[in-house]
Amino acid sequence: MKRAPIMNSYSSTTISIPYCEDCKFCCHGIPTGVCGYHTLVEIGQGTLPPKICQKFVVYRIHKKFINEAASRWWHCPDSNLLTKMTLVKEDFYEILAIAKTRGRCPLLGQDGCLFPDAKPFNCEIFPFYIEEKDFHIASWCKFIDKLDVRTFESPVKTIIEEYEHYSIKNASRYYELLKNLQKKWQWTVHTFRPF
Numbered sequence: 001m002k003r004a005p006i007m008n009s010y011s012s013t014t015i016s017i018p019y020c021e022d023c024k025f026c027c028h029g030i031p032t033g034v035c036g037y038h039t040l041v042e043i044g045q046g047t048l049p050p051k052i053c054q055k056f057v058v059y060r061i062h063k064k065f066i067n068e069a070a071s072r073w074w075h076c077p078d079s080n081l082l083t084k085m086t087l088v089k090e091d092f093y094e095i096l097a098i099a100k101t102r103g104r105c106p107l108l109g110q111d112g113c114l115f116p117d118a119k120p121f122n123c124e125i126f127p128f129y130i131e132e133k134d135f136h137i138a139s140w141c142k143f144i145d146k147l148d149v150r151t152f153e154s155p156v157k158t159i160i161e162e163y164e165h166y167s168i169k170n171a172s173r174y175y176e177l178l179k180n181l182q183k184k185w186q187w188t189v190h191t192f193r194p195f
């Protein structure tokens with residue numbers, strides 16, 4: 001996922017991988033990209049063009065499956081970031097996402113990510129993630145062998161902490177804004193299944 005100068009509102013910390021500039025491998029064939037409040041704000045402000053806005057989807061997740069969802073979508077299943085992003089209503093969480101695709105990510109342009117302020121949280125810290133309180137690197141990063149992985153652990157953990165605080169602070173706003181934007185964009189709704 002190509003990195004560009006980032007002015008997102010949830011983190012003052014960034015990581016930079018020099019190989020991303022020419023690689024962009026992980027912006028193709030993407031898994032489901034969970035979108036935080038920052039993405040909703042960018043959509044609500046009209047930053048993204050309609051043809052991109054139409055490509056988002058909404059996931060409904062029953063609370064009994066929320067840990068499986070956090071694990072599948074790399075959202076820190078230990079602390080479960082999904083439960084902090086929005087409110088649970090009538091036993092379901094509803095979360096905005098970029099649908100997984102075998103092709104290129106809809107936000108990918110010629111020179112990399114077109115809307116770095118709107119990209120999913122996972123893109124921000126990719127290829128790193130935390131699971132069972134341990135720091136990991138995704139094995140399919142093309143330049144995994146060239147990275148001094150340990151130098152990234154501290155900044156990635158800081159970004160996660162900042163994102164968690166930002167998410168908790170905006171959870172009720174997330175719920176309301178998703179409801180409002182859903183009326184406008186009529187996003188397809190998927191129900192998460194753990195199998």
Ligand code: SF4
Nearest residue numbers: 001020023026141142
């Ligand atoms: S595969 Fe690795 S090097 Fe390539 S863009 Fe993604 S994070 Fe960067």
Ligand code: SF4
Nearest residue numbers: 001027105113119123
């Ligand atoms: S949102 Fe941006 S960084 Fe993330 S996969 Fe798409 S193009 Fe790459």
